[in-house]
Amino acid sequence: MMFTLKQFIRSTLFRRPNTVLYPYERPTFPENVRNQHEIDWEKCIGCEICRKVCPNECIYFEFVDVGADYQPGPLRSEMDTIKKQVRRPAVDVGHCLFCGDCEEFCPTDAYGFIDTIELADYAREDLYYHAEELMKAPEASDKEKVLFNRLGENPILQVDVCIGCLRCARECPTLCMDMVPGPNERRDKPVPIPDIDYSRCIGCAQCVDVCPVNCLHMEDVTIDDAFFYHVNPQELTPIVSTLVQEE
């Protein structure tokens, strides 16, 4: 009983109580905390890896029409260049688990999380955050170009099946496929097959998804472990409650 009396005296006379007045005082978070998504359009290439690794499948890709002189960020692929559009992720926060897998596997480090924690809304539709709502301000981006194959997979071509339809080359978000004349011939002309630049491949399997004849499949590759993870520890912000600091 003396323990509680001591606590009473301490929290009444010598310091403020431990709790915070939440809407008026806000908690602080370390840099690596995962709250609301923020996508750097300068870096995002629309590869749809985040959609594929999302455990809850709550990331959707939206087509955003842009003009020919679109500046922030690269166009996704040849296909999108033709159509003057970019594909950018939109997140259904109502289903999101905030697991951070999208950030972990993003090949260009375009994903980030900001401190906004008040995500509750009145209608379920309002929880669907469109691509523009999640865009990071272009001037806030560091515009550092990185490209990692974090899935550790590369597409392998079965040459004899390929019909040379060019879809994979047009879909490839990193433009790592060039169509070259293949060994097979159709009407006395060589069937074009994709020549894949594996140094630029990010293993997103978009080519596999669009292939009409299933001539591509993904295979594990050995990659440098150093590039495998990327969730770097950030600068430490003081988060452990004021309780300890005062002791």
Added chain:
Amino acid sequence: MSGHLVDLFGGSNAIAVFLITIINFILRGIGSLPLFGFLNPLADWLGTEPVVTSIAWLIAITIMITWAAALHLLTFIWLERKLVARLQDRRGPMITLRKDRYIGGTGYLQQIADALKLIQKENITPKAADPWMFHIAPAFLISTTIVVLVALPFSEGFVVANVPAGLLFILAAFSLAPLAILLAGWAQNNKYAMIGGMRAAAMMMSYEIPMILAVIAVVVLAGSLNPIEIVNQQSQLSILAPLAAIGIANWYIIPQFLGFFIFLLAMLAEQERIPFDFPEAEEEVVHGWLVEYGGMRFGMVYGFKWLRTFVAAALVALLFLGGWHGPVLPQEIWFILKIYFVFFIFIWISWSVPRIRIDQILNIGWRKLIPLGLFNIFLAVLVVHANAQGWI
């Protein structure tokens, strides 16, 4: 020793006389008109002594209930919330009215906000309940405690009725609550409520005996059942004379520490505070006998707890802490300070210990407190005898 600020009955009498004078003036004014002459005898009757006294009584009771049940009840609930919050390293209620920016606040209006919310709620009567008993029990509970206030003095003047056997009346009224709780528990026709009501009855019966025993010891020392007399005795009895110089000397807590302890425990039990709150233990029987109450009926049975706390704290201060005696300050202020001090002790004890099981509680009540209470009476008799013989 300082005097008392309020002469409740005298004040009420003055108010009554004042009101009746105004009414009589109007009545006689109208009565001077033709055809309204029959009002003059009414005015005469209003001016007679019994009518004035009756009206003064009503005014005094109203003032007392407003004072205790409105002012102190709200303050008690607020204070409990704040003090418990500090005990638990929290802040308690801070903001009642929503603002965009925090501009300070203590959350005192929280009780009123709670009451407003509860009043808006539907009054649900369970299908299987006995509606009459179910609805009458909260009123019964509240009224038994409010009745106590009639005889409870706050100073020599601040008392509605200076009853010769006031203590007996207070304890009798205070002990009626278990009946209402049992009624409430039974009427709800709910297994949890039934268990809760039975537990309340069992506990209160076993704790009223030690409480009465502790009071008997005080009565033996004071030689009176009048609360005012008991308080006055505490400034006169010449035990431990050196301490009399600092003004707290003759409080019955010094010769009667055991009795104080027993009475404090019994009072905790009477309020159903935490070590003894198993009639409404949330983790065991959900909310015990409160389980089916909703809306303002719940608010009544919930607020009644603090009214009982108020009365219990007042009784402890009255019987053991010298009532309103103290230097410099007026009597009422001393008494209120003591009440709040006892209230803090209640809060401190009840939020520092876990709940005890029913068999253990009954064991403590019957096997420990009752023998101790009897021994305590023996001590009191010894003190009185020693005092009479001039041994001390």
Added chain:
Amino acid sequence: MAEQVWINMGPQHPMTHGLWNLRVKLDGDTIVDADPEMGYLHRGVEKLCEVRNYLKPIVLMDRLCYVSSLTWAHVYCKAVENLMDIEPPPRGKYLNVIACELQRMASHGMWLAAFLADLGLLTGFLYSLRERELVLDLLQLMTGQRMNQNYPRPGGVHNDLPPGFEDEVRRVFRYLRRQYKGYKKFLEDSPTFLMRTQGVGVLRKEDAINYGVTGPNLRGSGARVDLRELDPYDVYDELDFEPVVYEEGDTYARYKVRFGEFFESMRIIEQALDRLPQGPFRIKTPKRAEGEGYARTEDPRGEALIYIIGDGSDRPYRVKIRSPIFVTLSALPMMLRGHRIADVASVTGGIDVCVGEIDK
């Protein structure tokens, strides 16, 4: 009341800590029989795992037991590692140990809070949650989230330690050691606390073993069974620690076991931080696997076991979860019989029920 009545303590009852129903048969105030009913929170985690590739069920395992999420993700990752026959790098193992022990502290903090609230000591509830908040802050610093961390991975962990983490841990632990010593004194000096816990819900050693009770509940009955010591996984064989064992088998012994584990966990974490090797903390895992793998670890609640069959695709063919409290609840009627209804809260609070894990 001469006749015996059944009382439902649940599914919406303040005692239950979640959705489950304990039906007790009362004779007056004494419990004659008890019958736990589970299944209100069944989410089909095992089945959900079968339609996801090997990486995605980690978040499901996080949500298996919402009080101790990281340890479940850890045991799943260990099972996947065994299935894929890979060995995480040493730094990854150490980081897993640190994270799991922090989670154990947080889980025991939540247990202490709920247990004291069950006994009616709401002050203890808030004190315990206050200290748990510090542990959660450390977990947040380490993993990015306070709860449902998604931190362990097959072949290592999600991210490395942030700079300054070690100092932060030592600072917090100095504070926690002092605070918990205070709580120990506060509780064990309190006669009412002893009255409510001593001799309540006695589980003898033989009964505990026969019912399959594991973890702190078993150690509270006097059996020195700690998988960290008996079947060391990760790097527990390199660390110096002592399983906390008490003989009595009542709620008080289980309380003492868990309270002792606070201090043991702090010791383990400090040792692990001292010996933390440099190097990679994660290796890449293959996507597909065939065969079977299982792992069992010492969850804060007992022995957590996950068994996975892979059929060569990128998804598990079958995942089996053995949750410790589901097994422990079978011993509950035996522990409750003959006690008062008020002891239900003490006993169920003492065995640390987590419904998410029971119902899977």
